[in-house]
Amino acid sequence: GESVGLHLPTLSVQEGDNSIINCAYSNSASDYFIWYKQESGKGPQFIIDIRSNMDKRQGQRVTVLLNKTVKHLSLQIAATQPGDSAVYFCAEILSGSARQLTFGSGTQLTVLP
Amino acid sequence: GAGVSQSPRYKVTKRGQDVALRCDPISGHVSLYWYRQALGQGPEFLTYFNYEAQQDKSGLPNDRFSAERPEGSISTLTIQRTEQRDSAMYRCASSPRGDFYSGANVLTFGAGSRLTVL
Numbered sequence: 001g002e003s004v005g006l007h008l009p010t011l012s013v014q015e016g017d018n019s020i021i022n023c024a025y026s027n028s029a030s031d032y033f034i035w036y037k038q039e040s041g042k043g044p045q046f047i048i049d050i051r052s053n054m055d056k057r058q059g060q061r062v063t064v065l066l067n068k069t070v071k072h073l074s075l076q077i078a079a080t081q082p083g084d085s086a087v088y089f090c091a092e093i094l095s096g097s098a099r100q101l102t103f104g105s106g107t108q109l110t111v112l113p
Numbered sequence: 114g115a116g117v118s119q120s121p122r123y124k125v126t127k128r129g130q131d132v133a134l135r136c137d138p139i140s141g142h143v144s145l146y147w148y149r150q151a152l153g154q155g156p157e158f159l160t161y162f163n164y165e166a167q168q169d170k171s172g173l174p175n176d177r178f179s180a181e182r183p184e185g186s187i188s189t190l191t192i193q194r195t196e197q198r199d200s201a202m203y204r205c206a207s208s209p210r211g212d213f214y215s216g217a218n219v220l221t222f223g224a225g226s227r228l229t230v231l
Contacts, residue, residue, distance in 0.1 A: 034219060041224070042224055043117070043206070043222025089155045100169070101220070105154065106155060
């Protein structure tokens with residue numbers, strides 16, 4: 001499988017606890033944000049998205065919070081499970097861009113038994 | 114197909130050789146994207162197509178890199194005269210249409226082609 005760099009921010013949580021993964025985005029003109037999950041050896045997989053006119057969106061076991069004032073996104077995972085272990089990336093799209101996603105640096109989430 | 118298929122999964126080549134990486138998107142997907150991903154980093158945009166038309170190639174690092182999608186389906190990313198710095202995971206993604214602005218229309222990524230240039 002594909003290994004991740006040791007310089008990745010890491011988060012370790014106990015199985016069943018809630019996880020919070022943070023992301024700072026760079027451009028105040030970005031108007032759409034996506035969280036991706038990347039398991040070892042696989043491509044990024046969509047988790048949840050949010051538009052800039054919202055500050056919170058909930059999915060199944062996941063919630064994304066957007067704070068445009070400080071350009072900050074967070075992903076909350078409820079009742080974290082072993083299958084949640086992966087690298088998580090936030091991505092932003094600039095308003096009016098040529099549909100390019102700009103990915104942030106990832107966070108390695110490890111769920112402890 | 115059921116997902117985005119990329120080949121080869123692994124490619125080892127000598128510096129100076131040309132390589133061609135193939136992407137077979139999800140059937141019917143209009144848009145196809147190429148990204149490059151270094152270890153521990155998020156994917157970095159290279160280029161994308163709507164149907165057979167290359168809409169944006171601003172992310173291609175230099176003129177040794179090119180991509181085509183002649184029939185609006187399968188795409189090939191070609192790297193000429195490879196250099197060691199080209200070593201990376203190259204990922205392809207597709208979406209039903211070009212507009213990202215809907216959760217149901219996000220990119221589906223392939224497993225990637227890992228290129229190693231010796």
